[in-house]
Amino acid sequence: MYQDEFKNLPLSDRFMFGEVMRNPGICKLFLEELLQCKIERIVFATKEADLSDTVLGHGIRLDVFLADEHNTHYDIEMQNTSDSIEKRSRYYQSVIDRELLRRSMDYDKLPESFIIFVCNFDYAERGLAKYERVSYYKGTDKEYCDGSHVILLNTKYTDRSGVSDSIAEYLDYIRDNNDAAKFSTALAQEAVDLTRKVRHDPEKEVDFVTFRMALMDERREGREEGREEGREMLCTAVVNGMMTLANALKLSGCTKDEFAAWMNKFHPEYKI
Numbered sequence: 001m002y003q004d005e006f007k008n009l010p011l012s013d014r015f016m017f018g019e020v021m022r023n024p025g026i027c028k029l030f031l032e033e034l035l036q037c038k039i040e041r042i043v044f045a046t047k048e049a050d051l052s053d054t055v056l057g058h059g060i061r062l063d064v065f066l067a068d069e070h071n072t073h074y075d076i077e078m079q080n081t082s083d084s085i086e087k088r089s090r091y092y093q094s095v096i097d098r099e100l101l102r103r104s105m106d107y108d109k110l111p112e113s114f115i116i117f118v119c120n121f122d123y124a125e126r127g128l129a130k131y132e133r134v135s136y137y138k139g140t141d142k143e144y145c146d147g148s149h150v151i152l153l154n155t156k157y158t159d160r161s162g163v164s165d166s167i168a169e170y171l172d173y174i175r176d177n178n179d180a181a182k183f184s185t186a187l188a189q190e191a192v193d194l195t196r197k198v199r200h201d202p203e204k205e206v207d208f209v210t211f212r213m214a215l216m217d218e219r220r221e222g223r224e225e226g227r228e229e230g231r232e233m234l235c236t237a238v239v240n241g242m243m244t245l246a247n248a249l250k251l252s253g254c255t256k257d258e259f260a261a262w263m264n265k266f267h268p269e270y271k272i
Contacts, residue, residue, distance in 0.1 A: 006205050010177040011195050012120050012155075015211045017078035018063040019204060020194045027064065029187050031074060033166040034116070034130075034151070041069045062092075073100065073113040080120045089115045089133075089150045097148075112147040120174065122156040129157035129168060235259075235266045245272060 009016045021027050028042050045065040064076040075092060079085070092115055100110060124131050131152040135144040153167070155175035160168040169188035173181065179196060183189045198204045234252055237243040243251075249259055260272045 006208050007199055009195075009199060009208070010174070011191055012078060012080060012174050012177070014063060014078050014080075015208050016195060016198060017118070019198045019207075020191060021064045021076055023190075023194055026187065026190045026194060027066065027076070029166070029190065030076075030170065031068075033164045033170075033187055034153075035114075036164070039068045042066050043068075065096075067111070071111040073111055074116065075114070076116045077118070078120075079117045082119070082121055082123050085117065085119075085123050085152065089117065093148050093150075110147065112149075114149045114151060116151045116153070118153045118155070118171075118174065120155050122154045123152055124154075127154075127158035128162055129154055129160045129171060130162040231262045232266045235263045235270075238263070239267050239270050 011017055011020060022044060024042060028039055032039055043066060062075050063078060067073045075096060096113060097110060133150040136142060137144055153171060155171045166185040166187040169183045169185045170191055173188050173191050179192055234248045238245055238248050249256060263270055263272055
């Protein structure tokens with residue numbers, strides 16, 4: 001099952017995207033074309049960097065996290081679903097900032113950073129190939145500059161005027177997954193070549209299977225955690241008199257003995 005999937009894995013797949021974009025050559029070229037600036041050197045964080053947020057108790061796994069010679073940090077993510085893009089970028093930024101502050105401590109030392117989402121959909125529904133967040137002080141034309149940037153790239157674009165030919169062709173390849181397309185730019189052709197190379201690497205295939213299994217385990221754990229929270233909420237509602245036992249049993253679909261076992265776990269002092 002996984003073998004057939006891997007042999008045709010598109011760049012839009014999160015695993016493939018991470019493997020390709022962690023190549024220093026293509027990542028540097030991508031950032032230079034996107035931001036229209038020269039980057040001398042880039043340094044990657046650990047593969048699929050896990051950053052934990054000790055305040056909220058959550059963490060994020062970044063696809064491509066790196067810094068340049070000016071200590072500007074970049075997080076590049078492949079997005080195939082449009083769920084909570086703004087809130088997601090806000091959370092990613094906050095966790096990254098917390099991590100960087102642990103290293104530099106003072107707020108004025110917080111480096112400039114970019115959250116870059118490569119979206120396989122048109123989130124803003126305006127047809128632009130590139131959307132960028134810009135903030136201003138209300139009632140003025142003065143830009144609010146805190147050193148953070150959010151860029152959304154749109155593979156479903158109809159207007160490519162805001163990006164270079166290289167970025168446009170790169171988005172075309174992600175959208176169409178056409179290895180036979182005749183690309184005129186180095187970025188798109190490099191994306192094709194590296195994607196093909198990953199597909200034919202037996203070690204990467206093993207990594208891919210491991211990655212898929214890890215995601216499945218995370219989803220199972222998440223579902224179980226959600227069920228556990230739901231059980232606790234029902235028990236607490238009964239204990240606090242917000243819900244009758246009969247209604248709790250009806251909602252949970254469990255027997256009285258099963259519910260009693262939950263109650264004993266979460267509120268052992270309460271007897272049914």
